[in-house]
Amino acid sequence: QVKSREVEALMNKHLPKRTTAILHDLGRTGDQLDLTVYAVGGFVRDLLLDIQNMDIDVTVDGDGILFAETFAAQFGCRVKSHQKFGTAVIVFPDGFKIDVASTRLEYYVSPGALPTVERSSLKMDLYRRDFTVNTLAIALNGESFGRLIDYFGAYRDLQSRVIRVLHNLSFVEDPTRVFRAIRFEQRLNFKIAKHTEDLIKNAVKMEFLEKLGGRRLLSELVQILREKEPLKGIGRMASLGLLRFIHPSIELTPAMQGALDETRYVVSWFDLLYLERPYERWSVYFLTLCEGLSEEQFLGTCTRLAVAEHYKERLVEMRKEGERLIAALERKVAGSEKVENSEIYFTLRGLPVEVLLYHMAKSRSAEVKRCISLYFTKLDGMHPQIRGEDLKELGVAPGPLYRELLDLVLSARLNGKAASREDEIRLVREVLGGV
Ligand code: CTP
Structure with missing residues (x-):
């Protein structure tokens, strides 16, 4: 004692x-x-x-x-x-x-x-x-x-590193404990006791988890996916037959395992960059788990799990938009023409970090992975040196042209064609002169 x-x-x-x-x-x-x-x-x-x-x-x-x-x-x-x-x-x-x-x-x-x-x-x-x-x-x-x-x-259980329920009805009383058991097991590097594991299997078989509302299920899933090593928790969820509660078609096939390994690799890489771009790490894994779902199934899953309305809209819309844009980028890099940095930038700029990382992991094209990586490490932080006031001084009347000119200057900068403020001003003059 x-x-x-x-x-x-x-x-x-x-x-x-x-x-x-x-x-x-x-x-x-x-x-x-x-x-x-x-x-x-x-x-x-x-x-x-x-x-x-x-x-x-x-x-x-x-x-x-x-x-x-x-x-x-x-x-x-x-x-x-x-x-x-x-x-x-x-x-x-x-x-x-x-x-x-x-x-x-x-x-x-x-x-x-x-x-x-x-x-x-x-x-x-x-x-x-x-x-x-x-x-x-x-x-x-x-x-x-x-x-x-x-x-x-x-x-004693702490010493022998065991997760054990206090009584047989624990999971019946509160099915979220099934997910908590997995979370603690993985996080603490403990083992769910044999009898406790049998009770979990029983709770799954007896369909107690069906009673769990989507919101509570999501909250538990998010917590597992937020752990340091979410793959271990996902593996355990799979072996206990729990992935189907996200969507019946989700399985830990070798292909899915590969996709998750790649996601983990990409997420760790991104975290090591220490960029000040907040993102929801769990969503990247969630997108990967759901990669086989159609747009409708994905929307249905997010709705059933009660993903917050504004976030759901963003996730569903951006997942779709991401597919489109990345497919276009894939076609482009597959062709012979060189893809300019500005193209990479303007293609990827509207997409959330979660969706970009998901696609970085998912894409089979090394070149697309390189483009996304370049976007994060270099392109995304670039800005024109001139500002609206400079355009005003050059005699441009405020209006939508400002945005266009600044984007043009930014393009030149991204492509290495404007290194200084003077270069940028010269460029604007040229364009204006040609108008
Ligand atoms: N608890 C429980 N059943 C649940 C949720 C919580 O019995 N479904 C109990 C747990 O025993 C826990 C306490 O309530 O110790 C507080 O819950 P929570 O803060 O979620 O647990 P922590 O152990 O602090 O977990 P974490 O380290 O992840 O915050």
Whole structure:
């Protein structure tokens, strides 16, 4: 069994000083109110595994909202509370947040067992959770600070690196746990216990997952695809027969595996460029998984999964537009004529990063891959040196011609035909002279 001292040592070693101080402060507020306070769940799991996790979840044996409000008043924080659930979020002035929950005090074994009520209610609270590894708690109150509470053999499972449910109905109660099991297994490099895996297979066979709404399914899928190594999670989803919940025709064939490997390669390459172009990494994998779907099927899938309306429109439209533009580029590079940089730029410029990366992975033409790569690494950041004001000085009346002239100048620049501001001005003069 882990000693309080050892937990404190882990805290001192792995947590920022301020976090440990906050944990002590939480315990002190608990002492003042005579409430028992625990850090619980993923935070404790990750602390023991030496993984950085700043999401502190606190459970209070009693009125969690009163606790949060008292703490906030003492430390200059704000509180957002949900009376209905007995939960609150403590928000520090710098935005740091702590989630506070209340254990259900109505849980009494018998009046005679009153002293054990608080312990029991924490136990009940933890028993409702998904996997043993998420059921650890650390006491935060003064004397007992750092005491590890392990009702369900979580520490043993952490050590043997096993994902295990607490009871047989876990996946029936909440089918999203099937995906959570996969996510934790892959992320932590654990193994889903044999019996737990059988329960998953059973839940799939008994069609419990059909009850899951599209929105929840998408949320779980997105989380798997956002993990560092999404391919492992996809592989596990495939072996458990879960890919069909995205679309019945999706299978992990050797061709799909190849496409996913290539996607991973392209995504890693892109991330290493450290370009300041935010994008949704999960969508690139999602597009690859859906590459065999027709436009209609893809739209249907996005609708069923409740992809946010504006994002869905963009994804569906751009996927289609991307097919068209990339096919045109493929035809062009296959022909003998040289493709100018400006052509690459103006072809690709309207497409989102997600769609470009998807096509970079998908295209069989090395030359098309090179074009997209060049677009990201060089072309996309290029601008004309002259601006609207320069055109005004040259006597051009403001209007649509501005855009055309600036694009023209940009083309010259992209193709290496205008290296300086003077070159650009000369070019504009030439064009205007010829008008
Ligand atoms: N939980 C659960 N069943 C779910 C979702 C969550 O039992 N379907 C429980 C888990 O035990 C988890 C806690 O609620 O520890 C908080 O959920 P969440 O923040 O999603 O889990 P973390 O373990 O913090 O996961 P992550 O590290 O991915 O944030």
